[in-house]
Amino acid sequence: xxxSLDLFSNAIVSGILLGGFYCAIAVxxxxxxxxxxxxxxxxxxxxxxxxxxxxFANTQFGIDPLAACAIAMIPAYYLGRLLYRFYxxxxxxxxxxxxxxxxxxxxxxxxxxxxxxxxxxxxxxxVEAPYIGPTIxxxxxxxxxxxxxxxxxxxxxxxxxxxxxxxxxxxxxxLAVSQDPLALRLVGGSPVKVKEVAFGLSIATAILAGAxxxxxxxIEPSFGRDFIGRVFCITVLGGMTSxxxxxxxxxxxxxxxxxxxxxxxxxxxxxxxxxxxxITLAVRPxxxxxx
Amino acid sequence: MTKLTRRQxxxxxxxxxxxxxxxxxxxxxxxxxxxGMALTGGLAGGGKxxxxxxxxxxxxxxxxxxxxxxxxELVNYDDQSNPATVPAIYTKLLDIDKxxxxxxxxxxxxxxxxxxxxxxxxKVFLSLFALAANDQFRYDRxxxxxxxxxxxxxxxxxxxxxLAQNLNPKPKTVALVGADAEFGVLALEGARENAKKAGIxxxxxxxxxxxxxxxxxIVRAIKATKPDLLFIGSYPPDSAxxxxxxxxxxxDATMVGGGMIGLQFAALKQQLGPLLNNVVCYDLYTPEPTMxxxxxxxxxxxxxxxxxxxxxxxxxxxxxxxxxxxxxxxxAAVNGxxxxxxxxxxxxxxxxxxxxxxxxxxxxxxxxxxxxRILLIQYRGIVGNxxxxxxxxxxxxxxxxxxxxxxxxxxPFESVKR
Numbered sequence: 001x002x003x004s005l006d007l008f009s010n011a012i013v014s015g016i017l018l019g020g021f022y023c024a025i026a027v028x029x030x031x032x033x034x035x036x037x038x039x040x041x042x043x044x045x046x047x048x049x050x051x052x053x054x055x056f057a058n059t060q061f062g063i064d065p066l067a068a069c070a071i072a073m074i075p076a077y078y079l080g081r082l083l084y085r086f087y088x089x090x091x092x093x094x095x096x097x098x099x100x101x102x103x104x105x106x107x108x109x110x111x112x113x114x115x116x117x118x119x120x121x122x123x124x125x126x127v128e129a130p131y132i133g134p135t136i137x138x139x140x141x142x143x144x145x146x147x148x149x150x151x152x153x154x155x156x157x158x159x160x161x162x163x164x165x166x167x168x169x170x171x172x173x174x175l176a177v178s179q180d181p182l183a184l185r186l187v188g189g190s191p192v193k194v195k196e197v198a199f200g201l202s203i204a205t206a207i208l209a210g211a212x213x214x215x216x217x218x219i220e221p222s223f224g225r226d227f228i229g230r231v232f233c234i235t236v237l238g239g240m241t242s243x244x245x246x247x248x249x250x251x252x253x254x255x256x257x258x259x260x261x262x263x264x265x266x267x268x269x270x271x272x273x274x275x276x277x278x279i280t281l282a283v284r285p286x287x288x289x290x291x
Numbered sequence: 292m293t294k295l296t297r298r299q300x301x302x303x304x305x306x307x308x309x310x311x312x313x314x315x316x317x318x319x320x321x322x323x324x325x326x327g328m329a330l331t332g333g334l335a336g337g338g339k340x341x342x343x344x345x346x347x348x349x350x351x352x353x354x355x356x357x358x359x360x361x362x363x364e365l366v367n368y369d370d371q372s373n374p375a376t377v378p379a380i381y382t383k384l385l386d387i388d389k390x391x392x393x394x395x396x397x398x399x400x401x402x403x404x405x406x407x408x409x410x411x412x413x414k415v416f417l418s419l420f421a422l423a424a425n426d427q428f429r430y431d432r433x434x435x436x437x438x439x440x441x442x443x444x445x446x447x448x449x450x451x452x453x454l455a456q457n458l459n460p461k462p463k464t465v466a467l468v469g470a471d472a473e474f475g476v477l478a479l480e481g482a483r484e485n486a487k488k489a490g491i492x493x494x495x496x497x498x499x500x501x502x503x504x505x506x507x508x509i510v511r512a513i514k515a516t517k518p519d520l521l522f523i524g525s526y527p528p529d530s531a532x533x534x535x536x537x538x539x540x541x542x543d544a545t546m547v548g549g550g551m552i553g554l555q556f557a558a559l560k561q562q563l564g565p566l567l568n569n570v571v572c573y574d575l576y577t578p579e580p581t582m583x584x585x586x587x588x589x590x591x592x593x594x595x596x597x598x599x600x601x602x603x604x605x606x607x608x609x610x611x612x613x614x615x616x617x618x619x620x621x622x623a624a625v626n627g628x629x630x631x632x633x634x635x636x637x638x639x640x641x642x643x644x645x646x647x648x649x650x651x652x653x654x655x656x657x658x659x660x661x662x663x664r665i666l667l668i669q670y671r672g673i674v675g676n677x678x679x680x681x682x683x684x685x686x687x688x689x690x691x692x693x694x695x696x697x698x699x700x701x702x703p704f705e706s707v708k709r
Contacts, residue, residue, distance in 0.1 A: 002515065006511075011508050011511070122335035123603065124527055126558065126561075142507075142539060144507065147507075218528060218562055222331070226502035230502075254505075257508075261503075261508040262508045263512070266503060267497065267499060
């Protein structure tokens with residue numbers, strides 16, 4: 001493909017837009033996997049749940065998909081807390097969280113998928129909103145609103161969580177758990193309570209990410225599995241516990257996919273993106289922002 | 292005279308009852324038709340719609356008194372869209388459930404996975420939308436219900452390039468893009484050959500991974516090559532992504548579309564609405580006057596009434612009529628040979644032509660349709676996102692092949708941005 005400024009600029013912009021969406025889907029995994037050491041591979045199923053909540057609210061009541069999921073984040077947070085409490089009692093307390101815990105989340109992934117399928121059917125579902133369709137033109141750069149909204153919301157979501165973690169007591173406790181749960185226990189804190197809040201938070205972010213996904217493209221219940229590789233890649237690349245790292249890694253992945261797709265051919269995108277991950281881990285095993 | 296004891300009398304009476312009752316039971320026991328079907332997972336959209344069509348057929352045939360005077364019973368299991376589950380399902384169907392007949396589930400991969408078990412048992416095997424699944428097996432009791440013909444990969448682009456090369460002025464260049472998965476690869480292979488035959492130069496030829504989300508970059512790269520034609524071989528989510536990106540980026544060409552899976556389903560038709568105008572795409576059935584085969588309107592009416600409750604495609608124009616026709620063929624064969632013998636059934640199906648709701652069908656080499664019948668349609672006059680408009684004639688105009696043509700190709704394709 002011949003290089004041109006038009007193509008290059010648009011590829012960068014497309015990559016950043018895509019990166020914004022990746023941020024939103026990966027932030028929950030950074031919290032649970034990076035900070036809490038819980039391999040929640042059912043996370044994409046919660047993203048799909050968010051997508052279907054947005055679909056239901058949009059088609060039945062005409063509610064904006066983002067507004068619907070913003071409201072749904074509240075019950076999702078409490079549901080996440082309950083889920084963690086169960087996981088803690090059933091697996092963590094018994095020291096069986098590694099393999100059995102993984103199997104639990106794997107099972108949960110399928111249960112959620114089948115539940116969505118039974119409720120919403122097997123067809124592709126989509127939403128309608130004023131920002132799906134129009135495009136902003138700035139010179140030779142075109143920015144579709146359906147990708148710009150996920151960028152704004154995705155980045156906003158991560159920035160709010162960063163502020164929450166750095167400025168609130170419970171947020172700092174979550175960071176403490178991610179660094180040294182034993183030390184937190186020694187100063188009288190309860191790692192289980194703190195983890196419960198963090199897990200609830202991650203599920204709430206997944207619900208919002210689902211709304212962003214269905215804004216971008218139609219979804220069906222088993223669609224979430226496609227994201228498992230990507231979200232874990234972003235978390236590892238970003239440095240596991242670092243939310244700014246998640247933003248940077250999402251952008252790197254989005255821009256590298258977009259540039260590769262434009263100039264080398266789209267089939268090379270995953271190879272380049274995961275190649276970058278391997279190189280980063282070889283040079284810096286803790287990830288970009290890892291400590 | 293020997294006097295029978297009470298125990299001997301009871302034993303004799305019992306065996307007499309059993310002897311008399313056995314043929315009666317055998318005659319009234321249902322004919323079991325077994326299959327695995329994708330009711331969950333990525334193929335479930337097609338699988339559940341096909342199941343509904345099978346159920347409608349079974350209800351109708353039972354209402355007519357069944358097959359060979361016996362009721363028909365469908366025995367099916369969810370293959371989860373996972374080919375690994377399929378051999379076990381067919382083994383169970385044949386060895387435990389003792390089904391009389393088997394048909395395939397929906398789509399190529401589950402069908403191919405069932406083949407070894409089915410072949411070992413020598414069962415006649417009708418398959419549904421299995422792309423070239425018998426090319427390697429060459430099983431002589433296999434029959435396929437998608438009108439691809441023996442050379443499937445060329446058929447998805449044959450009409451597209453036939454029409455393109457007869458345009459005035461003749462298009463000189465084409466961009467080919469498709470999913471890096473079974474259908475996309477096959478469709479692009481055929482498109483390359485057809486483009487070459489039509490004397491059209493390929494200026495872009497790329498595939499993309501199946502979970503691609505950003506189609507803007509791909510469409511911009513295509514636009515930079517300024518192709519006269521754009522041929523796409525895609526799956527449902529990417530078909531939606533490609534159409535949106537084409538309009539967002541502002542790609543104009545003489546013809547856009549080709550082998551796009553998904554545009555045949557109500558969900559994507561409804562979502563994309565006016566963005567589909569002038570897009571050309573392969574299809575198998577559209578409600579045009581040239582496709583008014585006996586029974587198809589009645590079948591679609593029944594299907595559409597039950598579709599919402601079943602949570603399946605509300606239009607049912609793509610897979611369901613072919614699933615129903617598959618069962619019509621099985622019914623005709625059983626009635627024709629008056630037996631469930633697999634060899635006789637296979638011989639009958641191979642030798643005869645069948646009148647179905649999707650037209651007359653005769654099978655040829657490798658159990659594919661003897662004559663291919665892939666349609667090329669063009670979306671016209673789509674206004675808003677109401678799904679009902681797709682039930683009307685004139686919205687999905689058939690532009691190829693000539694015997695089913697309901698309108699002429701309209702060029703060029705212009706993006707909304709323009």
